[in-house]
Amino acid sequence: MNIPRKTFIAAALSACAAIAATSASAQSTDGYHSIQVFPVVVDSASFTQRFVFRNPDPDNAITVNASFYPGTGTAQTTPTTCPAFSIPADGQREFTSLRSLCPGMVAGNTFGYLYTNDADPTNKPFAAFSRVSNSAGAGFSVEAFPAHTFTSADAVVTGLRRLAASGATPAFQTNCFIGNLHDVTAPATPTTTEVFYTLYDSNNAQVGSTTSVMLTPGKLTRLLDVFTTAGAPAGNYDNVRVKFEEVGPDEPGLMTYCTVQDNTSFGADFRIGKQEQGFSTPYSSIGAQDDSVSRDSVAFQDLFLSGDVSPRQFDIPAGAFSNTHVIYFRHPDRIQCELVNPATDVRLTPDDSLEMRLLDGQGNLVAGGNNVIGFSEIYLGDKTDRNFGANGRYSIEVESSGAGLNVNQLRNYGIHCQSGSGHSVADIVRYHEPVTRF
Secondary structure (H helix, E strand, O other), X not given: OOXXXXXXXXXXXXXXXXXXXXXXXXXXXXXXXXXXXXXXXXEOOOEEEEEEEEOOOOOOOEEEEEEEEEEOOOOOOOOEEEEEEEEOOOOEEEEOOHHHHOOOOOOOOEEEEEEEEEOOOOXXXXXXXXXXXXXXXXXXXXXXXXXXXXXXXEEEEEEEEEEOOEOOEOOEEEEEEEEEOOOOOOOOOOOOEEEEEEEEOOOOOEEEEEEEEEEOOOEEEEEOOHHHHOOOOOOOEEEEEXXXXXXXXXXXXXXXXXXXXXXXOOOEEEEEOEEEEOOOOOOOOEOOOOHHHEEEEEEOEOOOOOOOOOOOEOEEOOOOOEEEEEEEEOOOXXXXXXXXXXOOOOEOOHHHOEEEEEEOOOOOEEEEEOOOOEEEEEEOOOHHHOHHHOOEEEEEXXXXXXXXXXXXXXXXXXXXXXXXXXXXXXXXXXXXXXOXXX
């Protein structure tokens, strides 16, 4: 089975003294978290950044800690702990600049990333937003992202350009950044991470050479004109993508992003990138490095619990027994699941004497049934169709079919599921029950 790995993609930011822009980044609507990271913040003679922090708690204020981690080559050379601040109940707190939020920074132009977290003894999620602007008011939005979304999944930023000026059209330049989120519980000797980056044109041909950057935790490096740093031949490039790949066993939290700027007004766009391929415990191909949102998973054993000699294998004893698994899907979505041979990942046959069905959180049959070993892609329904509109739990029941050649033998199986928006691993909640239900 192919097990990919690497980095969460982030996306677009402009040159050190020219961090300007016009368009906003994409951010999940699930925006309230107790640890929030701005992957890029800036304070310079040309550009300022305004911040807004929102507290949804109607009864209690939130205290927030903040730390600034500078990019390499800027006036600020070491991290700065910023003063803690309070967000009133059901209110917001605004800062007119990075320097007003972190007054201890040294003088001069600087950029980096900002780490903020709830400082209260219980979790109090908050949301945060910022706007970068030049003196003319042109700029771009950077929302805060929860720290958990920065992983070592393979990351890709698309739409990169390097174009010479032509008539009234300005020259375009692409700058990319690679950051390694700091360790809150830092080891005595920080682990250095190597991150490769490669450019590909719209025909999937490599542009230049695969190049790498070495990063310790808490470091952010700028690739000024990424076409030049990647050794691309001279000339114009349009609609190019860059792929970031982390190597090594440590799987740190990586931030990667780029900006496409025009070199006349220094306008740019910030595009947070997308996790394209993530390494997960059971198996994940396309999507995030997150066991709860696998797009393609195969599970053949349960979670290894305290006191277990080994994880429980997915199997049905000889005779009429059943197992029940719990799995989360996110509707509306299209999904499919099947029972497979855990050694080969090939779908079982009727001779294996098993059957399966999928039920929603209210016990309604979604797919499967008598003598069904797997079902093709189905639509889970519109938002109003299930679970009162909330993404939630489903169950997969696996039992003896009472037919086939192996009904009187122990039958091992794996559960292979695919989804468009992600699902969890199908852990067992009822095991080896001496009953069949359908």
